[in-house]
Amino acid sequence: MQANRLFFVKTLFTLFLIVGILSASFAQTIKGKVFDRNTGEALAGANIVLKNTKYAAIVNIDGSYTIKAVTPGTYTLVVSIVGYQSPQETTVVVKEKGITVVPDFQLLTNAKSLVEVVLVGTADKRSDNAVRNIEKNSDIVQNILSEKTIQLLPDVTVANALQRVSGVTIQRDNSGEGRYAIIRGMAQRYNNTLVNGIKIPSPDDKYRFIPMDIFPSEMLERLEVIKALTPNMEGDAIGGTMNLVMKSAPDRFLFSANVSGGYSTLFSSSRPFTAFDHSTINKLSPSEIRGNNYAGTAGDFPLNNVHYTNRSYPVNSTMGATIGDRFLNKKLGVIVSASYQNFYKGANSQNLIQSAQPGYNPTGNTPVFTDAYERQYSTQTNRFGIQNKIDYVFNSKNKIALFNLYVHQNEYQTRFTPDTTVGTNSSAASRSVDVSYRSRWQIQDIYNATLQGDHQLSSLVKLNWSAVYSIAKSQVPDMASYNFNANVILDPSGKVTRVDSTTYGTGMHRIWQRNKDQDYAGYVNLTYTPTILNTKVEFETGGLYRAKTRDNFYNDYSLKAISTTVQPFHSIDQIGLAFSPAANGTGAVTAVNANTYTAHEYIAAAYIQAKFMLLKQLQILGGLRAENTQQDYTTVMPSTFDAKNGTISYVDLLPSVHLKYALKANQNIRLSYFKSVSRPGFGELVPYILPGEQFDEIGNPYLKHVQADNLDLRYELFPGHADQLLLGAFYKQLQNPIEYFVTRNGGPSALFIQPGNANNATNYGFEAVFTKYFGKFGVSANYTYTHSEVTTNKLFYHYVAGTGVTTDVVSQTRPLQGQADHVGNLSFLYKDPKAGLDVQIAFSYTGDRIAQVSQYYNLDTWQKPFSSLDLSFEKRLAKRFSFYAKINNLTNEPNRLYLKTAPSVINQSFSGGYTIPYQTNANYTIVQRDSYKLGFLGGFRYKF
Template identity: 65%
Template sequence: MPTSPHKLLSLLGGICFSLPALAGTIKGKVSDAKTHEPVVGAIVEAENGNAKYKTLVNLDGGFVFRDLPEGSYGIRIKYIGYKTSEEFKVVLKNVKATETIGNIELKDDVRELNSVNVTGGNIHSDSYVRGMEKNADMVQNILSEKAIQLLPDVTVANALQRVSGVTIQRDNSGEGRYAIIRGMAQRYNNTLVNGVKIPSPDDKYRFVPMDLFPSDMLERLEVIKALTPGMEGDAIGGTMNLVMKSAPDHFLFNANVAGGYSTLFSNRPFSAFDHGGMGKSSPAEIRGNNYTATAADFSLDQFHYSDKSAPVNSTAGLTIGDRFFNKKLGVIVAGSYQNFFRGSNTQTIIPSANTNIVPVPTALLITDVLDRRYSTQTNRIALHNKIDYVFNDRNRISLYNFYVHQNEYQTRYTNDTTFGTNSSAVQKSVDVEFRSRWQVQDIYNATLHGEHQLSRNVKFDWSGVYSIAKSKVPDMSTYDFNSNVHFDGHGNASGADSSTYGMSVGHTWQRNSDRDWAGYANIAYKPSIFGQEVALQGGGLYRYKTRDNYYNDYSLKPFYGTTQVFHTIDTLSLAFNPTQNGSGSVSALTANNYTAHEKITAGYVQAKFMLLPLLQVLGGVRVENTQQDYTTVMPAEFSGRSGTIHYTDVLPSVHLKYLLRTNQNIRLSYFKSISRPGFGEIDPYSVPGEQFTEIGNPHLKHVRADNIDLRYELFPGGADQLLLGGFYKQLQNPIEYFVINRGGPSNLNIQAQNTDKATNFGFEAVYTRYIGKFGISANYTYTHSEVTTPKTTKYYDKVLTQTQTGTTTQTRPLQGQANHVGNASLLYKNPKIGLDMQVAFSYTGDRIMQVSAWYGLDIWQKPYTQLDFSLEKSLSKHFYFYTKVNNLTNSAARLYIKVDPTVLDNFITQGLPNQKAGSNVVNMQKEIVYLSFLGGFKYKL
């Protein structure tokens, strides 16, 4: 049973005793036997005959009995979730003596009752991570392994949305991919695995796609929101630390298997393509950059589509672990397999890269209405193992390996209606496009780690790390054809005429890799200064990164141009016809192909001490030096062929933690941090997109930020908690994407650029409470950010009698930041019958999804809600049934642009779909993914 507040108050009242002025002292330290963290608030009892004394363990893990009479004392330590320590005998020979016990380690108290584990100190439990949050030196939120298992989510990306202040950016199948922490976009966050930074397989950016990680591989998920000097400084929003499963104290065997279905494919079939014939390498890679390709060099297999009716989703997982040789050698191996069929039906309205001035200045123009159907098969395999060996109580070593491999096969069907041309007539020009895309992503990490207690007060640890992240898109293929579709009097399509013709076929090869070699070293020294123990620590890291990128595309046209009627892709005569702008020569000789290097050298010093008996201070400074270079394949006379960037950052931080009571803290933190641009952003690349060509910016600066956190924490016991906090961030040189004009409306590009500054502040609340078998877990975050950027305007000058383009500024929120974010879960836990149920609700307020070059025309996402359900029921001592159901209410993701009502009325008159008369927004996109479910069985030994 958790210790009640009344008992804790009585214990606090019993700390002080009226004793003689001259008396002895007994002191020591208490820590967790596994984590070696201080067990703050543990009760220390000293007994001398009939006299009994009590005190509590302080924030630094220490305890002190003062003013004790001479005699023999029996010392015991008690704390909920831990076994009571064995009795230590201490003898005070005189009233001036000081006896030091040293460090006492408490072990988990794990008991079995009716085949249900009651695990107060179990490292997999919610109560255990509550203790970690309470005792941590910094502001953080943690999801336990048990909580992750019971969530309706199967990937880390989706699990992250349950954490306070975290929202997710979803892909076009409705699945979470990137995390936005406290309104800071994914570029401002970093990802660690077991405390080690990993590279990203993304072709442009540093941030890691979080959907690559199956959630069942984790021991816990930490979101760290305030950095200490010992942590890498490139995180402004927060750091996500994926702590993988470690070797248990006893034999462990867990297995799970499940199947499921997405109801989207009850309404339409899943469209698949044959990827077997897709060329793994481009013609230029096979035959050299001087080779001029022909149509015979390209396969058409990927353009042959087949329908799958009700494809089955499947998952499987296995974990085996144990300790050998008298518990010295620990081994754990875990694997996860996931195969999901997902997709969406999306109706998207494409704004013009230009604007109009009628009926108001800088009015929205629409060019196309797209009906798209995505069919995406994701095949994911993840493996990890950890081997650790304990030589003795002073030396241990471990080797960790992690590997994830993901194949994503996506078919995209697009029906593109040209809007504004003959839109009210009985004939419309329609482009139909098919795209086949296969992407392979891999991440591998190997970490050799050692910990050595060199002396009583000196500890040294080190890590050697090798990591590689890769992505490959072999022969992404598209083809499209045009048709004039006739409509009947009721607006229904009645067929295509003979002017249907093939337009183009495209093939693109892209691959990249990011390879890291890194070394970490830290040394900790705990001297006594003026009678006060001080934890001094210093260390650093060196990382050498090599990144390369390859990009090459080809465009084919029908040999006979628009005179050849389109029937099927197999009957279309394709050629590189110069008169039809076909591109048969290699495009690999561009700045898109480059090799880059990065050297990061970092060092830090920090000190942790008790400024007052209940006030802990951790402060220090970190220095990071960054050296980058890149070289493209462009000729020497190209001005952006290569480049170098060097800078050094000094990053101070200080963290104050005041122990109000044994279960209450107040924290105040300040830290400075940075965010480095992605390699793809500083390389002068150029990649065409649907609306704009995206280009790199070699002059892009890194972002610096000042961060302040204040939080009150209450941990009543067990899994219960109440957290109330605020944060403030000021960014220098924030990075935003701008649309720039490089020579007229037809030459608009999108580019990452710096702005002067941005601010971001907000409030967080977290509440978890269990009453009997029922519980509620809820969090809410309010965030407000501001950034001012230049915008282009268009107006009609009556004096000059012509259209004019001007520039102004607009203050808006940061891209991706939602004012209101919340989660609420209703939980039911009945250990007697072995049943856990959860209904989880998440809410994300409206936010900017795409920044426009034009004033007032940013694209926003409407508030998004999702309701999910999960259940786990024991069938026997070791077997369980579980199910996860997502999107119970069939929520749709919607995008919009705020406009003058007269603009919308004009669009409605022209037949623009999904609009509501009298509204002040144009609905730009509606994406529906429908409900999906998963059900299966677990075996736990």
């Protein structure tokens, strides 16, 4: 019986094998591609069927399709896709051997011309293919992320999406979220931000650059990073320009919506999210409510915002929707897009606080640490964005559009510092403990309204103009911080045995701060396109005028404990607080601060440029831009205060020339030169003094603006569809670069952080971008090498035999602050249109870079290389519904700051055998380590 069963199984297996071989012998493969006839774009998702058979396929992202196991014979192959003309057919003869290759299908859209309306192309503007065409045909060097790419990325803000662009790194906040962009090693001050080509103001309290995390990424149609400026572009971008192109009205009805939820694994029952009550916070300080001569009392400061509650596993959530259509015979286009995000994030941080004055023993410029602590951040961020665009096409020669954008962000942050373990009174047997809390609510808003017109005045003359109103605001009402102090007694093993009898509350700070930038601007551009010597030449001229008003307010109240006698460890409610002395403490408004000021800036610019084909393949674009800058500021300080007010003016001439040589239809070589500038922020020019944790900050009224000469060379290959290969090099020569220094202001121990101009600096590097799809699989990679040099004077504090302790001035060459030598991204993609599945694994790497420049030789603070591994995917569940997920920081990569000094050298400066904590390497000293943990988000999307 067993033998018969075994014989039956063997026979059945043999029959199956024979049938398989015979089927393989008579079943062949059909391959081909499908494109848009007008744009050459791959029509991913198109349906391929062999008529009256079961054989079918879906077109891949690169336009290819494959039908396998087809029995030899003659078939009718049919291709169809929504939005294109009736299904096309062709006859296919499948032979017994070999692969049958079908000629490419070139489909036409269903779009029809309208009366007096010209619709240029109807290709999907959201796709990778569309932005590849923009990059190829552009006059400038740029990199672009499409809407579809942004949608699939693991990122939900523009800041985090920017790190995927070649040559771009991000500066993270203390919750690990990206905030500012660094382009080609140039810090955020050297870059500017546009929305639909229009510059917008910043809500930052000191700087011009914009926190890019305020923009939800789903509101964008594409994200452009422009790396070379033409004369018709504003000249204040040395590193690059970020242009946020918002969604525009579609050619037909569009509706999409999404909702998602998730959480950060940082928060649990053992490490809960810590929140505070902000509902009773007064947005006006006591002096604003009761008058400038009012000296506040403890009763003016309610304590609700320093009462804390814990939440385990708080839920993150997002919602978004877009709706748009065209009306009145397609002349009127309307689109509205909105997004809401609410996130709970944070960090666990280990920190060493470095003394402003280094030690001279044993080697000179030895770091000295006054505190070590572990700190917990809990940050709730909710942001809301809404934008709409209305355009009306009068006829083929006249069009007008109105764009509105509003973004709003609330950030509620609790900072809890449990203790300190190093201090001036620390020893092997006793250590200082300092428990502190800080509650901070920041409100940021940006609003922009732009009215634009495009007019074809004649066959040779075109005019476009823009009238712009923008306002950016930030407010930090009643930021509250307080702390307790004590000494703990240790046993010989280092364990805490008891708290001594000097526990007391040391005081509380309350700060009100707000600022507002308001812009009125007008742009006009006139284009004339005559034919000269049988060559069409495009002349363009125009300019802009912008009037900016900036208001800044700062009010700081410092309350001390009435008594510092013995008290048990308790809450802030049990400490008596008052100003000391009550009559003229820092709470009295008579102690004014120069950080309360009003400033103005007037920019007038004009340019002229020409573009023409010198040869059949060589395009030249060049010209000159002139920008006049007029600035003034007035502080609330008395007339006897040095630099109470000031005025600044200068003119910049900014030439540029751009050569574009077409080797083939899909290959370019570009060579560009342009001159650009970077203006200091108002908060850097005003002579304010603000308290900080390590150093107080002071402004610099004599700060100069930065100028730079820029060179770019790039080879471009666009094989088709979403594929690309870009190889480029760049060189920048900066005059008067702005760096932040630790500097003296008064006595030898009066050290401050202050912006200053360094000597000339150079910055150069190499970029490579590669994207390739192989059917359903794709790889996208970019790498940037950057090297910069700036030489500045540093202090060397050391001991000289026979002389004693002395400070020498020495010269040091180092990289620019924020510049990383190596930056790279690598993504593996899988796109299956038939299954409706998109998957992306994204890896991002940023190398060593200086985080903080020190005034002392070899004491700069560096950031260790940082990498992140993220995963995202989207799966179609039904015709219009899909499920998506985004998982961030799979490897739980910490952010680490360090000094290039061995811990063993630093430990020699401590007595009693004490050694600094948190060290894992004998070659360098970790001064900060932030851990963020993994976060994920999952939700549903609907598209019509």
